[in-house]
Amino acid sequence: MGxxxxxxxxxxxxxxxxxxxxCSRNDEAAGGxxxxxxxxxxxxxxxxTREFYKEFNEAFIAGWKAKNGQAVRVRQSHGGSGKQAxxxxxxLEADVVTLALAYDIDELADKGGLLPKDWQSRLxxxxxxxxxxxxxxxxxxxxxxxxxxxxxxxxxxSVITPNPKTSGGARWNYLAAWGYALKxxxxxxxxxxxxxxxxxxxxxxxxxxxxxxxxxxxxxVMDSGARGATSTFVQRGMGDVLVxxxxxxxLAMRELGPDKLELxxxxxxxxxxxxxxxxxxxxxxxxxxxxxxxxxxxxxxxEGQRLAAxxxxxxxxxxxxxxxxxxxxxxxxxxxxxxxxxxxAKAQAAHFADGASFDAISRP
Amino acid sequence: xxSRLQRRSVLPGFGLTMGFTLMYxxxxxxxxxxxxxxxxxxxxxxxxxxxxxxxRVLASLRLSFGGALIAATVNAVFGFVVAWxxxxxxxxxxxxxxxxxxxxxxxxxxxxxxxxxxxYAPTGWLGRPLAALGIQAAYTPLGVVIAMxxxxxxxxxxxxxxxxEDLDVEIxxxxxxxxxxxxxxxxxxxxxxxxxxxxxxxxxxxxRAVGEYGSVIFIAGTTKTEIAPLVIVTKLEQxxxxxxxxxxxxxxxxxxxxxxxxxxxxxxxxxxxx
Amino acid sequence: xxxxxxxxxxxxxxxxxxxxxxxxxxxxWLLVAVAxxxxxxxxxxxxxxxxxxxxxxGLGAFLAALVDPDALSAVCLTLLVAGIAVPLNTIFGIAAAxxxxxxxxxxxxxxxxxxxxxxxxxxxxxxxxxxLLFGRSGYLGPWLAxxxxxxxxxxxxxxLATMFITFPFVARELIPLMQAxxxxxxxxxxxxGATGWQTFLRVTLPNIKWGVLYGIVLCNARAMGEFGAVxxxxxxxxxxxNTMPLHVEILYNEYNxxxxxxxxxxxxxxxxxxxxxxxxxxxKSARAHARPDIATAEEVRV
Numbered sequence: 001m002g003x004x005x006x007x008x009x010x011x012x013x014x015x016x017x018x019x020x021x022x023c024s025r026n027d028e029a030a031g032g033x034x035x036x037x038x039x040x041x042x043x044x045x046x047x048x049t050r051e052f053y054k055e056f057n058e059a060f061i062a063g064w065k066a067k068n069g070q071a072v073r074v075r076q077s078h079g080g081s082g083k084q085a086x087x088x089x090x091x092l093e094a095d096v097v098t099l100a101l102a103y104d105i106d107e108l109a110d111k112g113g114l115l116p117k118d119w120q121s122r123l124x125x126x127x128x129x130x131x132x133x134x135x136x137x138x139x140x141x142x143x144x145x146x147x148x149x150x151x152x153x154x155x156x157x158s159v160i161t162p163n164p165k166t167s168g169g170a171r172w173n174y175l176a177a178w179g180y181a182l183k184x185x186x187x188x189x190x191x192x193x194x195x196x197x198x199x200x201x202x203x204x205x206x207x208x209x210x211x212x213x214x215x216x217x218x219x220x221v222m223d224s225g226a227r228g229a230t231s232t233f234v235q236r237g238m239g240d241v242l243v244x245x246x247x248x249x250x251l252a253m254r255e256l257g258p259d260k261l262e263l264x265x266x267x268x269x270x271x272x273x274x275x276x277x278x279x280x281x282x283x284x285x286x287x288x289x290x291x292x293x294x295x296x297x298x299x300x301x302x303e304g305q306r307l308a309a310x311x312x313x314x315x316x317x318x319x320x321x322x323x324x325x326x327x328x329x330x331x332x333x334x335x336x337x338x339x340x341x342x343x344x345a346k347a348q349a350a351h352f353a354d355g356a357s358f359d360a361i362s363r364p
Numbered sequence: 365x366x367s368r369l370q371r372r373s374v375l376p377g378f379g380l381t382m383g384f385t386l387m388y389x390x391x392x393x394x395x396x397x398x399x400x401x402x403x404x405x406x407x408x409x410x411x412x413x414x415x416x417x418x419x420r421v422l423a424s425l426r427l428s429f430g431g432a433l434i435a436a437t438v439n440a441v442f443g444f445v446v447a448w449x450x451x452x453x454x455x456x457x458x459x460x461x462x463x464x465x466x467x468x469x470x471x472x473x474x475x476x477x478x479x480x481x482x483x484y485a486p487t488g489w490l491g492r493p494l495a496a497l498g499i500q501a502a503y504t505p506l507g508v509v510i511a512m513x514x515x516x517x518x519x520x521x522x523x524x525x526x527x528x529e530d531l532d533v534e535i536x537x538x539x540x541x542x543x544x545x546x547x548x549x550x551x552x553x554x555x556x557x558x559x560x561x562x563x564x565x566x567x568x569x570x571x572r573a574v575g576e577y578g579s580v581i582f583i584a585g586t587t588k589t590e591i592a593p594l595v596i597v598t599k600l601e602q603x604x605x606x607x608x609x610x611x612x613x614x615x616x617x618x619x620x621x622x623x624x625x626x627x628x629x630x631x632x633x634x635x636x637x638x
Numbered sequence: 639x640x641x642x643x644x645x646x647x648x649x650x651x652x653x654x655x656x657x658x659x660x661x662x663x664x665x666x667w668l669l670v671a672v673a674x675x676x677x678x679x680x681x682x683x684x685x686x687x688x689x690x691x692x693x694x695x696g697l698g699a700f701l702a703a704l705v706d707p708d709a710l711s712a713v714c715l716t717l718l719v720a721g722i723a724v725p726l727n728t729i730f731g732i733a734a735a736x737x738x739x740x741x742x743x744x745x746x747x748x749x750x751x752x753x754x755x756x757x758x759x760x761x762x763x764x765x766x767x768x769x770l771l772f773g774r775s776g777y778l779g780p781w782l783a784x785x786x787x788x789x790x791x792x793x794x795x796x797x798l799a800t801m802f803i804t805f806p807f808v809a810r811e812l813i814p815l816m817q818a819x820x821x822x823x824x825x826x827x828x829x830x831g832a833t834g835w836q837t838f839l840r841v842t843l844p845n846i847k848w849g850v851l852y853g854i855v856l857c858n859a860r861a862m863g864e865f866g867a868v869x870x871x872x873x874x875x876x877x878x879x880n881t882m883p884l885h886v887e888i889l890y891n892e893y894n895x896x897x898x899x900x901x902x903x904x905x906x907x908x909x910x911x912x913x914x915x916x917x918x919x920x921x922k923s924a925r926a927h928a929r930p931d932i933a934t935a936e937e938v939r940v
Contacts, residue, residue, distance in 0.1 A: 042875065050892060077875045078888070082601040089603065090773035091783070092791040092873045111603055112774065166601050221503040224581075224598070227891040235895060236485040238503065255893050354418070354604070373741055374825050376834030381737040385749075388730045392801050393756060396767040399777055403770050442676045449673040453666055461674060463917045467681050469856065470909035470916075472863025473761075474883035475902040478890055479684035482691055482899075490683060514680055546661055575760030578865035578883070582890075593762040593866065600766065600870075609770070612763045619758035620751075627751055 037073035039291055044094035046081040046168055046274070047227040048248045052311035053098070059307060060298045064291065072291055080225040081168030088112065088279065095283050095292040098276045100168025102127075103344035105277050114281045128273035129299035130313035133334055134176040136264040137233065137242040137249045144240045148266045149180040152241065153214035160239035162222055162229040164351075164358050169226035171352060173243045176270040177215055178351070179340035181208035183268060189339040213361035234261070245272070247312030250328060265330035270337065274313075400616065404609045415610040421595055425614070427505060428592040432573035435512035436520075439569045440562060443520025450521070451528040465522070468515050473578025480511055481582045507583040508591060515576050516569030523565035527558055527633070560633030564626055571622040575615065685906060692903040695896035703889070703897035704904065711877045712885035712901070718793065719881060720861040723800045727857055731808025732850065736842070739816035740824065750813065756805045764802045765870025768795055791873030796881065799867040804860045808853030815849040816842070848923035852916065859912040863905060 045053060057074040064072050077084065077092070081100035088094045089112040099105055102120060109117045120127045138146050144157055152159050162170040183189060185204035191197040221238060223229040226248055233242035234256050241264075242249070253261050276296050283289040298304050302320030309315045309325040318326060341347035351357045404412065415421065449455075450462050468476065484491045484501040494501050501507050531554070539549040577593040584591060590598075592615055599608035661669075693700055703709060734753060738746060756764065772790045773779050782789060789795045823845070827837040843850075865883040872879045880888065882905055889898035 047891065075875050075878060077873055079874050080601060083597075086601050086603055087791060087873050090769055090775070090790060091779060091788075093788075107603060163598075166598050224594075225891070231891065231893060232503070235487070235893070236481070236502065237487045238485075252893070354602075354607075359420070373821070374828050375740050375821060375837070376828075377736060377838070378741050381733040382741075382743075385730065385734040385737050388726075389734075389749075389752060392798070392805055393752065396771055396802065397755070397759075399770045400763070400767050402777075442673070445669055446673040446677065449670050453670060455670050457674075459917075461677060463913050464677060464681055466913055466916060467685060467909065470859045470863075470912040471685070472865060472883045472886075472902075472905045472909070474865040474886050475688060475863070475905050475909075476684060477865075478886065478898060478902060479688045482687045483683050489687065490679070510680075514684070517680065571758050575758065575763075577760060577762050578869075593760045596760075596762050596766060597870070600769070605770070605775075608766060612760075612766055615760055616763060619760070620755065623751055623754055623758045627747065627754075 038070045039288060040073045040075060041095045041288060041292055041295060042075045042077065042093060043096050043098060043295075044077045044084050044088055044092060045098040046084060046100040047078055047225050048169070048245055048251070049098060049274075049311075050076070050078050051251065052247075052308060052313065055311070056299070056304065056307050059303055060295055063298065063303075064294065070291070074295070080166050082166060088114065093282050093286070094279050095286065095288050096276065096278055096296055098274065100272075100274050101171065101344060102273070102275045103348050104168065105275055106344065108277075108279070112281075114279050115277060116280065119277045120275065122278075123276065123296060124300060125316045126273060127275040127277060128316070129276060129296070129304065130274065130308040130315055132246045132272045132274065132313055133269045133332070134173050134243060134266075134272065135246045135249050135269065135330070136266065137230075137244055137252060138240065138262050138264055140260050140262055142262055142264065146241045146264055149177055149211075149215075149268075152177070152218065152243070153211055155218075157218050157241065158220055158239040159215060159218045159241055159243060160221065160229050160233040161219055161243040162226055163224055166224040167226055167229075169245050169248070170222075170229075171347075172245070172270055172272045174212065174351065174358065175337065175341060175347060176266075177212050177243075178208045179270055179335055180266065180268055181211040182340060183335065189335060192340070192342075209357060209361065212357075216361055246314070246329070250312035263330070265332045268333040268335065270340070271334040273336070397616070400609055400612060403605065404613045407606050407610060411606070412610050415607045416614055420590065421592075421611055424590045424592045424595040425611075427508065427590065428574050428615075429618075431505060431508045431512050431591070432516075432570050434509050435516055435573045436566050436570035438509075438513050439516045439520045440566045443517060443565060443569075444524060444562065447521045447524035447528055451525055466518050469518050473515070473576070474582070476514060476579040477511065477582030480507075480514060480579060484510060484583065502583050508580055511579045511583050512573035512576055515579055516573045519568035519572060520562070520565035523561050523568065524558065527561035531557060560629055564629045564633060567622060567626045567629060571619055571626070574622075575619060688899055688903050688906045691895060691899035694899075699896050700900045700903075703894075703900035706897075708877045708880070709885060709897075709901055712880045712882045713904075715793065715796070715878075715880065716862050716882045719797050719800050720858055722797050723804055723861045724854060724858050727801060727804055728808050728850065728854055730805070731810075731812055731853055732846075734809045735812035735816045735846075736838075738813050739819075740821050753806050753809050756802050757810075761803060761864065761866030762870060764867040765799055768799055768802075768871050790871055791875070791879060793879070795871040796868050796879065799871045800861050800864055803864050803867050804857045807857035807860060808850065811849050811853035811856070812846055815846055819845055845926075848919050848926055852919045852923065855912055855915045855919065859909065862908060 043053060043057075053074075053076055057076070061072050061074065064070060077087075077094070079087075081104050084092075084097070085099060085104035085107050088097060088108055097105060097108065105115075105119060106117075108114045109119060123129070136146055136152075138144065145151065146157070151157060161173045164170040164174045179189075182192075182204050185207050186192070186197075186200065192201055194201075221232060223232055226245060230242060230244060230248055230252055232238050234252055244252070249263050253263060276299065278289065278292045278296060280289075283292045299308070300317065302317070305315035305317050306321050306325070309318075309321045312328070314329055315321050337344060337347060341350070349356065407415075416425075446461075446465070450458060450465075471479075481502055482488050484494070484507060486492065486495045486500065486502065488502070491501055499506070501510060535553055535557070536549055539553045540546075544552065575593060577591075577597075580591055581594060584594070592611060596608045596611050596615075599605075599611065738750065769790065770776050771778055772782060772795065774783060789798070823841045824837050827841045828834075832840065862881075863883055864881075865887070868881055869884060869887070872881070872884055874880060874884065874888070876888070882901060886898050886902045886905070889895075889901060
């Protein structure tokens with residue numbers, strides 16, 4: 001009896017260990033390409049880029065192999081933009097980051113000292129190889145008649161947008177709405193910097209704040225990320241209108257059926273510039289600078305731009321991109337974050353820091 | 365040292381097992397946890413206080429503790445009925461039901477989360493009839509309470525079952541022979557005897573629900589249904605380590621207090637049974 | 639309890655209870671209906687939903703989701719993590735139970751409370767403490783970076799967080815069990831000349847083996863299913879640092895509901911196996927306890 005008990009226990013432990021070790025060995029064998037890769041990159045990105053980078057990685061790997069004879073493997077990590085930046089600061093060894101907002105990469109430079117502060121000038125187009133904007137997604141037939149930002153502030157409309165505290169996309173949504181109201185009041189963003197217009201500007205800012213507060217009063221649920229918000233709207237049937245990345249809206253329509261959803265472009269929206277950067281500290285340590293740099297530069301090639309367009313991102317260099325891909329992007333007036341808010345650092349401090357405008361309007 | 369700590373015993377291995385226990389406990393639990401305390405010690409008292417009295421933090425603590433209180437109460441009531449039925453009656457499928465009780469223990473919280481969301485969302489099996497009644501479950505505080513109830517259920521049932529089984533039939537018979545009705549006997553005799561176990565189960569369910577993260581975040585949106593663990597994660601994502609640690613410390617102190625209370629309760633109930 | 643009576647046709651009180659100490663048939667039925675209804679609504683509906691959603695896109699999609707390389711690597715990582723965390727916590731649990739149950743010493747209650755502590759700590763905090771310790775700006779971060787040791791955002795961090803979460807499971811099962819058994823058997827064995835190790839293997843272990851296995855089963859279920867703590871320390875690198883629960887979340891966030899539920903159903907099957915094992919072990923240990931202890935004392939004489 002005693003021996004039996006020991007045997008059962010020992011057998012259990014051995015099986016556990018064997019499974020564990022056998023599995024890890026198996027892992028190497030199964031991931032044959034992985035084991036043979038000469039160099040690996042880790043691309044730490046935000047939520048909606050999964051599908052795009054999956055395809056882009058394959059194209060880049062094939063191109064790099066043909067040119068340099070080196071087998072590359074690109075590992076992907078996705079999550080909320082802020083959360084991903086936090087992981088990188090805490091030690092996630094990203095060779096490159098492709099995040100939702102410049103502010104998050106600024107944090108990597110400021111808090112982590114992982115790359116120089118002038119990172120944005122190191123690649124063309126302010127390090128944003130593709131852009132996007134904020135649009136609306138509504139149920140087929142647009143039953144609530146949503147046309148523009150004003151409709152989101154109407155009482156009785158239910159708006160789905162993620163939490164700006166955690167989601168980069170949600171901050172773009174918030175600023176797009178704010179900018180719309182500012183533009184409507186002031187007529188022209190240039191007046192923001194005109195000392196003579198200080199009075200009207202203050203009044204316009206107050207109106208914009210009331211307008212955004214009215215929209216957020218209509219938000220029944222805030223997910224922590226853009227992806228979560230989309231599935232809340234699409235799969236869980238919540239809300240009348242989803243405020244979303246244009247690429248996310250296009251993807252949702254493709255994946256989940258254009259017979260259920262409709263894209264509505266507002267009259268004016270924000271130009272979202274998701275930036276990319278090489279993390280100097282990591283690539284220097286791992287000796288991957290050349291391939292990391294080439295990886296990001298490949299985003300600017302006609303092939304990279306075409307893939308971006310295919311996944312719903314507006315290409316910066318539309319010249320080589322087929323016309324039918326360009327047709328999916330509605331024409332609308334776009335303003336930049338510098339136009340309306342004087343850059344990310346100022347926008348963050350004025351709207352999303354603890355105690356700033358978002359906290360004030362969303363007080364529970 | 366050893367002889368002073370330990371009463372003389374013929375059994376060997378005290379030094380070895382105690383040493384290993386203390387070392388492993390320190391490495392895995394105590395040292396990492398003390399890192400948390402150290403980190404929050406770098407905050408000044410006013411900064412700590414203003415962090416934990418932020419509106420958002422207070423609202424989330426209210427939801428976490430309030431929701432857990434409701435969930436534990438629901439579990440105490442229904443858990444009592446379930447334990448009673450399982451111990452006192454024989455019916456077809458009793459064993460199956462008995463085995464199923466532990467499902468929330470065994471089911472990974474992420475799975476519980478997506479499953480509860482699928483069931484209680486406005487498009488789900490139970491969400492649709494509820495929505496027809498004008499009740500929205502998923503993405504509201506109600507959804508949070510549902511998830512908390514789910515994870516806490518086994519605690520009440522499992523602490524009550526042995527106590528009910530050990531209960532002496534004679535005291536009930538005595539009550540009956542003295543002319544007490546069934547309900548009177550229940551309130552006057554059974555309930556006091558079961559109270560320690562019921563409270564223990566309640567406290568265990570409560571403490572599990574307060575800290576629950578995985579199953580709640582899927583069914584809860586954020587902001588209006590933000591629970592305290594989610595605030596910690598959110599603060600982390602904003603690089604606010606000090607803030608995250610402050611909220612974590614409040615929760616840690618609360619759970620340690622709860623745990624201590626539970627241990628006292630259990631000793632009380634053991635003494636009652638002895 | 640007579641198990642045969644469990645399958646009687648209607649709801650009855652257990653045998654040997656007088657009429658005065660049970661309720662009327664109507665009340666009995668009502669209570670059973672309430673209990674079963676509550677459980678159906680709260681426990682069974684979500685479980686069934688997992689499988690219904692998993693097969694909603696057909697068997698082919700279900701299988702495809704499971705043999706996906708990322709899913710396989712998540713399964714492997716989960717097995718690896720459980721394969722390390724569970725044995726270590728088992729050894730700890732047995733050692734701690736031996737020290738606590740067989741000896742008296744100062745501060746025993748505090749020690750028991752400390753062992754229980756991880757159960758009361760929110761999983762998110764369990765992850766956070768390792769970030770504070772091993773993160774780049776954490777207490778040990780700079781030293782680890784200088785020596786190129788990766789803990790956070792790699793398998794070691796996930797294993798550590800899992801060990802923390804499942805720390806008390808085996809110890810909690812064994813401490814009351816060994817306390818109830820007392821030290822008489824072991825002292826008798828020692829008196830008969832057995833060495834300490836022999837005493838443990840031949841007397842103690844047979845007495846507690848079902849308890850140990852029970853603890854292992856619970857520990858394993860939690861180790862494989864942990865989400866909150868692991869999510870904080872994982873780094874979410876596809877095909878590398880995603881465990882099965884994290885993979886479920888990723889698929890869920892990719893509009894890949896059917897695949898998410900397919901992987902989730904694998905975890906649900908694990909949960910069901912856990913429940914079956916648990917029931918069997920409870921039954922076994924109840925039988926072991928019903929037997930007199932003399933048999934084990936005699937065996938030592940060999």
